[in-house]
Amino acid sequence: MGERAGGTKERILAIAKQLFLEKGYAGTSIADISGALGTTKAAVYYHFAAKEEILSALLAKPLAEYTRLAERAVAEPLTAAELLGELIDMTADAESVLSLPGNDPSISAELKDMHKLREKNDMIIAGLAEPGAKGTGLVRAHAAYAVAKQGTFAVMMANGGKLPKGARAELLDAALRALGG
Amino acid sequence: MGERAGGTKERILAIAKQLFLEKGYAGTSIADISGALGTTKAAVYYHFAAKEEILSALLAKPLAEYTRLAERAVAEPLTAAELLGELIDMTADAESVLSLPGNDPSISAELKDMHKLREKNDMIIAGLAEPGAKGTGLVRAHAAYAVAKQGTFAVMMANGGKLPKGARAELLDAALRALGG
DNA sequence: GTCTATAAGACGATAGAC
DNA sequence: GTCTATCGTCTTATAGAC
Numbered sequence: 001m002g003e004r005a006g007g008t009k010e011r012i013l014a015i016a017k018q019l020f021l022e023k024g025y026a027g028t029s030i031a032d033i034s035g036a037l038g039t040t041k042a043a044v045y046y047h048f049a050a051k052e053e054i055l056s057a058l059l060a061k062p063l064a065e066y067t068r069l070a071e072r073a074v075a076e077p078l079t080a081a082e083l084l085g086e087l088i089d090m091t092a093d094a095e096s097v098l099s100l101p102g103n104d105p106s107i108s109a110e111l112k113d114m115h116k117l118r119e120k121n122d123m124i125i126a127g128l129a130e131p132g133a134k135g136t137g138l139v140r141a142h143a144a145y146a147v148a149k150q151g152t153f154a155v156m157m158a159n160g161g162k163l164p165k166g167a168r169a170e171l172l173d174a175a176l177r178a179l180g181g
Numbered sequence: 182m183g184e185r186a187g188g189t190k191e192r193i194l195a196i197a198k199q200l201f202l203e204k205g206y207a208g209t210s211i212a213d214i215s216g217a218l219g220t221t222k223a224a225v226y227y228h229f230a231a232k233e234e235i236l237s238a239l240l241a242k243p244l245a246e247y248t249r250l251a252e253r254a255v256a257e258p259l260t261a262a263e264l265l266g267e268l269i270d271m272t273a274d275a276e277s278v279l280s281l282p283g284n285d286p287s288i289s290a291e292l293k294d295m296h297k298l299r300e301k302n303d304m305i306i307a308g309l310a311e312p313g314a315k316g317t318g319l320v321r322a323h324a325a326y327a328v329a330k331q332g333t334f335a336v337m338m339a340n341g342g343k344l345p346k347g348a349r350a351e352l353l354d355a356a357l358r359a360l361g362g
Numbered sequence: 363g364t365c366t367a368t369a370a371g372a373c374g375a376t377a378g379a380c
Numbered sequence: 381g382t383c384t385a386t387c388g389t390c391t392t393a394t395a396g397a398c
Contacts, residue, residue, distance in 0.1 A: 024286035031372080040384080109208060139336055177358040221364070223395095227364070364398085365398070367395085378383100380383070380384100
């Protein structure tokens, strides 16, 4: 009971998540992580063979979920409300770190084709737009997407990292208004 | 006439802007910049005493404009349409790089209190919200802000770095719908 | 204004003791 | 599972020739 919660590997991931968000992936060194952990660099390398593996471990689940959502968006006819709601929930999930690849260029540069994130983005944008929409018709889809991802992220940042009561519904409504018209 | 456009200093800034956007500030080395420039690292250091000075030179004007907008938002009674329109224009301005501090954690970490960007953000969010709005009432302001900044940025990225005709009006309308309701 | 050369340290990563 | 010690490389930055 009185223990420090979880194995070292999980603690490394928790620390890395926080530091990557604060200083970026390229701006965070293994020494930063081991320092916050209270051990040495070598201790970190016992649990992860390379810095990039920490990033991969951190992003594996969120990217898989995001990919699945993108595929559903093109396969099934998901409503805009369903799609945007899922995006808000994924962004708000404290365990997830879906905001990382979108907010840190040094990450996008690192895992470029690793999951073909850009492609998935386009699939979701297309799923949000009216069928056959093009050019400036996609602008509204981008606007709604921005509300669901960056809007949610901003509200969380302004509230100590958590979504306040009712904020999810407000964000979803705002995203739908941005989309609709 | 047949010249390569402008002094070396300006070329360095243009290259740095592009690389910082692609790989992030921490992920870009002086060697990367001098390589793209076609010279040596020392040549870069002749024009800038430190890497951070390149960043400062790049952000000076956009941050000053952003600060001025934030101050106007609390002093004069700016309409939401005026505020959001200016945000869209600042984000879309190719000379500006207002998207940099918001998109790269290694930059926010670097110039933290340099311009107190966070404070300016809050001033603009407050200027967007109805007077006296609080808690979840600010959610709509964050949503509108997200459309104006990240939405504009996303549309530009999807169109080769430029805003298509009519996109500005569409984005402004979408942001106002997200805000209103 | 740009070069070669190099300093001084941070970085990712490994070897081997405990 | 964590340590000390180290390797090789990359990084920021400087000195001095041209």
